Amino acid sequence: MSLLGMGFLLGARHALDADHVAAVTTILSKRPSFRASGFIGFCWGSGHTLVLLLIGLTVIALKVTIPERLASAFEFLVGLMLVGLGVSLAVTIARERWHWHAHEHKGATHLHLHSHDRREDHQHQHWLGGSAKSFLVGMVHGLAGSAALGMMVLSTVQTLWQGVAYILVFGLGSILGMVLLGTLISFPLILSASCGRQAQAAVQGLASLASIGLGLVIMVRSSIS
Secondary structure (H helix, E strand, O other): OOHHHHHHHHHHHHOOOHHHHHHHHHHHHHOOOHHHHHHHHHHHHHHHHHHHHHHHHHHHHHOOOOOHHHHHHHHHHHHHHHHHHHHHHHHHHHHHHEEEEEEEEOOEEEEEEEEOOOOHHHOOOOHHHHHHHHHHHHHHHHHHHHHHHHHHHHHHOOOHHHHHHHHHHHHHHHHHHHHHHHHHHHHHHHHHHHOOHHHHHHHHHHHHHHHHHHHHHHHHHHHHO
């Protein structure tokens, strides 16, 4: 198999890493939609590829490797980001299930805590917000993966253009892999939403806990490495 073909397959495989799956699942869990899932995956892959290309060009041009301490810092940042995404989803679950309502009774207005299932009129797609967040999350993951990719590129390519081609093909594989992954992830999320708010909240809660747990594991692992 050619170097570029191998790069494409590695990029597609790279999209399936646990931290990538957790991040995209957490983002999609807030507003599950077939319409948005593939685009969210595309934005993640684009941000990921952009950072890999910028750092890869620097590594190839200067013939340097990323220090291990900096690579560990990038990994820690990914873990911190996953914890933040998980906490953000948990806050969203709580806010949409329990919230305050103003109520007037005999001329006096007071607030009371109210809970109800989210209805159709509460749903709204945040295309720009979700895509921008996914792009930024992809960039952070690109930082974490840049050290390993940089070493691989330095050891396999002979010229700058070979390195650029390899990174672009790797990025294309990761973009397509994440588009497919995002679409597949949306199936159980949308299915849970169709089963009622209780089922959707349960799936969202699992996604939140998984993101927080994996993030903490990554943070601890990068701190002691």
